[in-house]
Amino acid sequence: MNPVFVHLVKPTYLYARYLASCVADRRLGIVTTDERLGHDPSNDPAPYRSVPGGYHRAASFTAIRRLLHALDPGPGDVLLDLGCGAGRVICLAAQRPFARVIGVELDPGIRRLAEENVRSLRRCVVRPEVIGADAATYRVPDETTIVFMYNPFGGEVLRAALTRVLESHERNPRRIRLVYANPREHEVVVSMRRFRETGRLRMSWRPGPDWARTQMMRIYEVEPDG
Ligand SMILES: C[S@@+](CC[C@H](N)C(=O)[O-])C[C@H]1O[C@@H](n2cnc3c(N)ncnc32)[C@H](O)[C@@H]1O
Structure with a gap:
């Protein structure tokens, strides 16, 4: 796959989605952003490693x-x-x-x-x-x-x-x-x-x-x- 997509576009998209989830969580009074799930992202596929919560995530x-x-x-x-x-x-x-x-x-x-x-x-x-x-x-x-x-x-x-x-x-x-x-x-x-x-x-x-x-x-x- 195109390295620009894998290392730049996809992580940026996933990070933006993560931030949007934090806002939605706050409005409901809950925390479902996945660093609380205790997942270790070190074995995740490349685009997910730089995103809080990594690969193991909830539906958007x-x-x-x-x-x-x-x-x-x-x-x-x-x-x-x-x-x-x-x-x-x-x-x-x-x-x-x-x-x-x-x-x-x-x-x-x-x-x-x-x-x-x-x-x-x-x-x-x-x-x-x-x-x-x-x-x-x-x-x-x-x-x-x-x-x-x-x-x-x-x-x-x-x-x-x-x-x-x-x-x-x-x-x-x-x-x-x-x-x-x-x-x-x-x-x-x-x-x-x-x-x-x-x-x-x-x-x-x-x-x-x-x-x-x-x-x-x-x-x-x-x-x-x-
Ligand atoms: C990807 S998460 C989905 C979370 C949630 N459904 C959502 O969409 O936000 C999958 C969850 O299934 C749980 N799980 C895995 N195997 C299970 C099983 N046999 N019985 C019940 N839960 C299980 C995992 O612990 C994990 O929390």
Whole structure:
């Protein structure tokens, strides 16, 4: 890839996005800018090393707002963020009229950050819930209507987490939308044969083929079995 892009354009863009996230955090009374996630950026790909928080980051505020607008949730909707990190998605979703907003996080340290953010969140329609659990074994609440994942895991864990979603659908058949941001393992989702892709949303500027592939969200709906 062009070195000017890798060493100058991309880090500058990422840094500007980081600063915008700090401002958005402050307005909500939360901290989701990722140096608090304790990630060591020394092994990150080059463009991320100079950006606070490095590679391990949350979905951008702009992308989450665009998604929530597109989903247009109502008071019967329940959002579940599998791998909620410090809680950026659940804190933004809490500004909307959901019945419940739930975040599941495996890492105890990161889960504590999410809990602090939920407590300090300045305004919300519904107070989010944070659950410490492994998405591979977590029993999906049967009123969940929107499942969000920002590329939190792959392979067998992804397959197991999606199986938990299907089990919940079997217990209580209903409309479930699955949103997969940075959908690196789209093939795993499709191979399960019960998730039909119904839409896509762009997450950010997409100057190259890798960003074009990853900086988007795929939206699926659960299909009835058989
Ligand atoms: C990229 S962060 C996404 C944060 C958040 N969803 C957002 O978009 O702002 C992915 C999170 O998934 C968590 N995670 C990884 N494997 C998990 C699992 N098996 N169960 C629950 N959480 C997991 C990680 O600890 C990390 O905090």
